[in-house]
Every structure is written in C-alpha cells, then in structure tokens.
Amino acid sequence: MRPILLQGHDRALTQVRYNTDGDLLMTVGKDKVANLWYAHNGERIGTYEGHLGAVWTIDCNKPTTLVVTGSADNTARLWHAETGRQLHMWEFPTAVKRVEFSRDDRHVLMVTEERMGHKSGIYVFAIDSSSPVQSSEPVAVIRPSPSKATVAAWSYLDKYIVAGHEDGSLALYDWKYEELVQRADAHERPVTDLQMWKDGSYFITSSRDKTARLFETSTLNPLKMYKADTELNSAAMTPTQDLVVLGGGQAASEVTTTSTRQGRFESRFYHKIFEDEVGRVKGHFGPINTLAVQPDGKGYASGGEDGYVRVHHFDPDYFKFKYDY
C-alpha cells in the first residue's frame, strides 16, 4: 500500500481521529493547530485556529457538525466543523488532555491534567447542538484519586466513563453520581491510550509497560494481552478483521540516541484473539504517538513524533487474511 503523508503540523502529533462516517480525519499536534482532512485523498479542508498552546486532543460529534479540542493553554474549544468558527470556550485551571463526545452527542467529557496544586479531573459538559450558546457549568466533575487520569472514554449507552490513570490502573465511574463503581489494576506503568470498541462493550488500552490489553467494560475484567518490545503510545482495533494495531517506540527524549532501525517505530498488527503478532508497517522516523482505524476498517492513520500523519488504505490482501486455528 502507498500511504498518504500529511504534513499539516510542524511538531509532534498528539491525536488523530476519524469522524463516525470515516470520510474525515482530524489531527492535532503540539503546534497549536487542529487540521481537518479528507480521509480518501489526504486533502486538507481547513484548520481550526485559536489555541495558544499545544493541542492534546480532538473529537467531533456523530453528524460531524461540531468539533471539540482540548489544549495545553488550559482551554477546551468548540468549533463549527464546516467553517472552523469558534463557538465556545471552556476554561480550566490546567491543560485538557482528552475530550470525547458521548454516544448520544449530548455530553462531552474532558480530562484535565494535574498540575500546580490543581487536581486532575474528568469534567462532563452538556452540549446543545441546536443552540449557539453552550453552558460553561459542568454537569459532573469526577476527581480521580490517588493517581491522575490520563485517558477516558464513554462506555456503552453512556452509562459509565472508563478512565485510565497514570499509575496504570483503570476505573469505572458512574458519572451521573460522580462516584467510582470499580477500580482495577491493569498496567504497571501509565496508561497512554484507551479506545472503545464501536458498541462500547470492551476496550483496548496501551501503556508504557510495553503491553496493550483488552478489557470488558462492565466488569473491567482483563480479556487479552498483547506484548510488544517497546513502550506503547497508542492502540486501536480494526472492525472488519480481528486485529489490533499498536504503535509506540522509544520515549521521545531518548530518540536521538538511536537510529530508526533500533527505534521500533513501526505499527504492529496483532491478532485480537490469539494475541500473536501478524504483521508490521514501517514508515515513521519517530515514535508513533497516536493511531486511529477508519470506522469501516478499510484503512488506518498514524501520527508520529516526527510530525507526519500517515494515512494507509489497506491492500486487497489484507481483507483476505485468515488466521488458521
């Protein structure tokens, strides 16, 4: 396959995400801009400009009318997807590390960083897509403890919020009552990514402890574990084939001491059920920071520390692959 290289960022990528229909790709990086692209040909539609710091995260609602971004300038912003106009701004005491629209698009969760005496928090805001005015008052605030939350996602039916923490643990929060339902030790080191299966019944986490794991949402029971030989920054699941994609590489601060061959900057494909590695894709010359699989399973995108987004469309061979057992 021939990847499409997107050079919309001057600095490291922080997140890439497809919209629900899979025709658009949103990318954010540490260079203060959010980019919107057509997924099929890599044409840039526009940029969402206004943030004053690194943008950590991005998401859009199901009909792709609203886009929300979270940034290190201690704000989260709501944008009109089609025109790039800023609609609303939420202010926080610290940086926003993860945002996600709920499944019904009526809420958005925001995970904030723990810094300068301010505790980390998971904020839930109501979104009214019919009105131009949004509320700045959170519907719910969860304070993860003892360790700060690094990632979070909505569960099935928006019943819970699942969060991954810096100490490697996972927690299930009943966000309406702001209380902890369950906690589970999952990883030995910080959880770096958490991506839900499309129905929210299970999810995959990646961690710096060089593993990615699959968990059942309702019980936080571990289902599968994928062992890699490097620290992982992101993990995603492919919908048509029973595969998972993992990405990572040596920590950014140590990259200059090794060559690309040693850095292990490939995306790795593992079989979701048998936990075996089945393939690799080379390309980045820095660690992979973020991965996203197209919702129809026909391709995937990876964003690296090298500032490139690589959009891959799978070859026909990929769809013919069958695991013998």
Next chain:
Amino acid sequence: MNKTSWADEVDEPQAVPERQVIANADGTKTVIEHRLNDDGKLVKQTRRMRDKVVQEHVNRAVASRKKWAKFGAEAGSPAGPQLSTTTVGEVVWLKLSQYAAQQKQAEQEAAEQEKTIKLKNTRILCRICRQDHFTAKCPYKDTLVPLEEITGAAGAGAAPAADDASAAPAAEAKSSYVPPHLRAGGRGASSSLDALGERRDDLPKIRITNLSEYTQEEDIKQLCRPFGPVSRAFLATDRETRLCKGYAFVTFYDYDAAERAIAKLHGYGFDHLILNVEWAGPRQ
C-alpha cells in the same frame, strides 16, 4: 494580404480546429480533437468512446461534506490535495502472516547462512579431518585428535633422530625460500612475541570514546594508570594532522583494574567532553 516571403508563412499562428463529437449509429461516439504539440505542429487525435453510467451509492452526509468550502489556513485554496501538505509516500508492505514471528527468525537464520556461505568462499579447513568445515562442527571432533598435534608430536619425536633440531627443516627447504617465522631458528625468536600477542588478546581491554581531538597518548596513560598497571594504551590519531580521532584503547594487566576504570571513567568529564568508556568488544 499577399505573402511576400515563405518565412512569414511559418510565423502565422495556426488555427486549431474545434473539438468535434460525432454520435455513431452503434451508440458510441467519435471525438476528434486537434492540438498543437511542443514543436508547434498540429496534431489530430481521433477517439471512439462509449459512455457508461455507473451508479454509486454514497452516504448523503459524506457527499455533502465533499462540497465543504475550505477554511482556516486552506481558505481560498483550489480543490484537490495541495502539494504543500499532502504527498504520497513510498510503498510499504503489510504482509499479514500468522507466523510473522517465526518468519523473522527464519530471516535471521537465512542471513546467518549467507554469512557462512561467504566464509566458505574464504576456504575453511577443519583442523581435525582436513575437510572444508569448521573444526567445531567436525563429525570426528570427539573421536579424533587434531592433526597438528599428531604431526607436532611426530616432529618432536623425529627431532632427536636428526643430528640437530635446525638441520632437519633446513635440509628439507634447501631449494626454496622459507620465511623467517617458519625457520627453526627464527621460531624461537618470534615465539615470545607470538605468545605475547596471544596474551594481549586475553588481557582486559577497554575502549574510550568521545575524546577531544587534542588528547595525547600520554594523557590516556595518565588517566588510566591510577586504576592499575596498563599494558598498552593506543590512541587513534589522524595520519596527517596527528590529531586524536576521538577514541582510544587501553589494555590492563588486571581485569579488576579495567572494571574499575570503566566504572570511574564512564561519564567522566575530560577536556570539556564527557567520556564514554566500555569494554572493547570484538569488531562487528
């Protein structure tokens, strides 16, 4: 206007005939186009084609998003991917295989085999049976004694039989030249050196890198002497400039001394640079 010269005729811009579309009876159409090529000559192109309507169903929302006007940094850009932001990368392969891990191992083995084949070209001789394989892989390894030992023993046994030790080889090599190290007399002289050379490899050796270019061999000796007696200190210098190339090898007599030197000197600041000290492994 009357043309006065043939040269004017050439300069006259040629009129390009209009595009012609002729509908044929069998449902196809013939398109005749004229254009000027790079040499300024008129080219006529006739194509016969058939229109085929292919219906494709697209998500309504996706179709409407394809018409979005560009905004932000892309405002006003023409439709289609821009070269400044979007390029097509080199082909990469995703070969999904259940045995990916095993395959990798097989690849490594293949590389190793290639290496042995390369070595084979340099002629391998078993010390035991004189066949072309490594001594370690000899099938008679456990049952036979190396040939050299036998011949060596035979030589030793034969020596007393001869008048004196040097006479026997000298008699053999009367007609041809024998290099000094093979001569019986020379052997004694060079053997001590050989032994030393062998021993030198066994001595603990460390490699010091990230040296500044003004380092002298004496500096290296001074640096290493406190840790124990130094057998040899070698500083790599540029042949022309005589400046240090940035690395040095130091051989100690004592293993502990070398270990101490690595522990103390690794990360030690010397001449504005931080030294990198490690065991001098075999060359890759």
